[in-house]
Amino acid sequence: MGLSDAKALCPDLLTRAADHYADDRFLKLLARWADRYCPWVGFDGHDGLLLDVTGSTHFFSSEADLLDDIHDRLYSYQLNVRSGLAGTIGGAWAVSHFSKGVVPNGQLKAALSPLPAAALRLDETTCATLQRLGLRTIGDLLATPRATLGRRFGLPLMRRLDQALGDQAEQVNAVAPDVSYAARLNFPDPIGLYDDVAAALERLLHRICEKLKTQEMGTRVLLMTCQRVDRASVQVELRLARPMRDAATILPLFERSVREIDAGFGIDQIRLEALSVEALPAKQLDVGGAQVKQNDALSDLITRLGSRIGLDKIKRFQVADSHIPERSFIVSPAAYCEAEGEWEVQSGRPLRLFSPEPIDGREKSPPTAFRWRRMRFSVAQATGPERICPEWWLDDPDWRSGVRDYWRVETRQGRRLWMFFTPQNPAWFVQGEFA
Known part of the structure; x- marks a missing residue:
């Protein structure tokens, strides 16, 4: 029901605006936590996880004990969850949403028959139509000839029914692990000289750039954190005008900031992390390679100037699609836009x-x-x-x-x-x- 109707029935109702970004982030963290039970963990919409525990249940005395361990741990985190375990994804989804517990092998059809038709992951229109026809449970659908259901509801209903019973294969799409572009270096004795910090930074840069090159990625933001012996930390952030993964080119851009670091009584740990990465596929240089190098040199110059005054303060004129004189161009930060070639001046217009x-x-x-x-x-x-x-x-x-x-x-x-x-x-x- 609407919020106003709900508050009319329950004046003390507490509401809070939904934060979908935070929900997605929490679900990703929960998926990483679930790796303790099996290597294959996938998302089920925006509020559930799918775990393929095949070959993992022998670490527990029984499948029921595995579910109990999951519930006990999540309850200790003050999370209320519903779960189900079956031989198929569709069967586990139905049990977790409309029942509970473990479905023993060979009893999947008997366990699903009393559940409502909505347990087959059908849309609301199909469920409403099935209700009007008197087909309220999965058992009613199994008792109806397949030819009749196929003519009336088509492939979606038959596919969901076969997936739930295991007649059609369905697998868990495991969550791809996030690649971390970070490296850390600990020192047995504190350091504080510029040459020592620069040498450590160069070693960390080579490690991160090798990983970026392997993934065909480039970074625009690098953060160096220096942990001092007095437990305080000093951070240096480098923003680049173009995605880069060449350690020899990036290292000189750190020079000014590294010289200004307050090492205190010494630095015993340095951590370097690429905060912002984007695709940077390898390119074959052709006759236009000289022009590409010229553009890279301009971006490096913007980076050096931006480290002093800020990248957002270096502007570039861009052509805009407008016949109004004042709107025929826009001013954008040069680090976040590309030059669009030669400027075409419309005839009869002043510069x-x-x-x-x-x-x-x-x-x-x-x-x-x-x-x-x-x-x-x-x-x-x-x-x-x-x-x-x-x-x-x-x-x-x-x-x-x-x-x-x-x-x-x-x-x-x-x-x-x-x-x-x-x-x-x-x-x-x-x-x-x-x-």
Whole structure:
């Protein structure tokens, strides 16, 4: 029911907003914990786990004892769980959701027959239709001819029924283990000199980069944690403008930060971890290899400057798809975007733009003489108009006045200006200047 109806029936009802990210993270941690019982652990939706305990039950006196151990441990963590153990995934799912315990070998059909049809993992529409037809339990479905069920409900129902009884194979999709890109180095005696820290960092970098290369991954963020003898820790974070896995290239980028480390009475442990990784497949260099190296050199320069002032403060102009002069480009952090080749300047548009500055004039044609920025100009030639309409789907206060008629004006004083006229509210403005 809806939340308002539920609170009307139960005024003291406690509610909390769902955090799906935290739920998924907890389920992954629970899957790692379940590795103690079997090597094959998979997810069952967003609230369950599937364990293939084939060959693992002999570590316990019986299958029931295995389930009891799972429940006892989870209850100690204040978790309420439901479980079921059967010879098939569908049978275990049905028992865990609508019954409990262990289904002995050879008794799967008898254990599933009294359970409702929803225990076959069917959708709500199919379950409602089965209820109207009087087929309320799995036993009712088994007593009905297969040809009749197949014609009425099709393949999904028959597949779920066969999977539950073991007539159709189904296996657990095990959770792929997360690869940890981290390395640690302990020292028998504390160190504090820059050369010693740099040597240790180089060794850790080679270990992580080898793992990144094996996985065809690259890192954008590296975190070095130095544990001092007084139990305090010093951290150095390096953000890269491009994904990298070359230790020889990364190591010099750490130099400035490593020299500023306060070693205190000495450092007895250094840990290096790649916090942000992304795919970096191997590439075959061709005739354009020189251009690739040039782009990498630019990214390394951005990284060195960003370590001093911050990567977000180094900007790059990007082309935007808009006919509005002010919106024909965007400014983005250079470290998180790629250059889009040569900048194509639309004909008739100036390279220098500024906020519209009003001048005297009410006529539709450009004024023969006007005053702008405390200077007087006389028009030698005017080309136009070019009518530009506002983007009605964007609420831009500078364009609420309506359409604009742009003119390219050449003055006798040598200045070439980009001016526009607003027909709705007659007025003239200067917005750009040609080189």
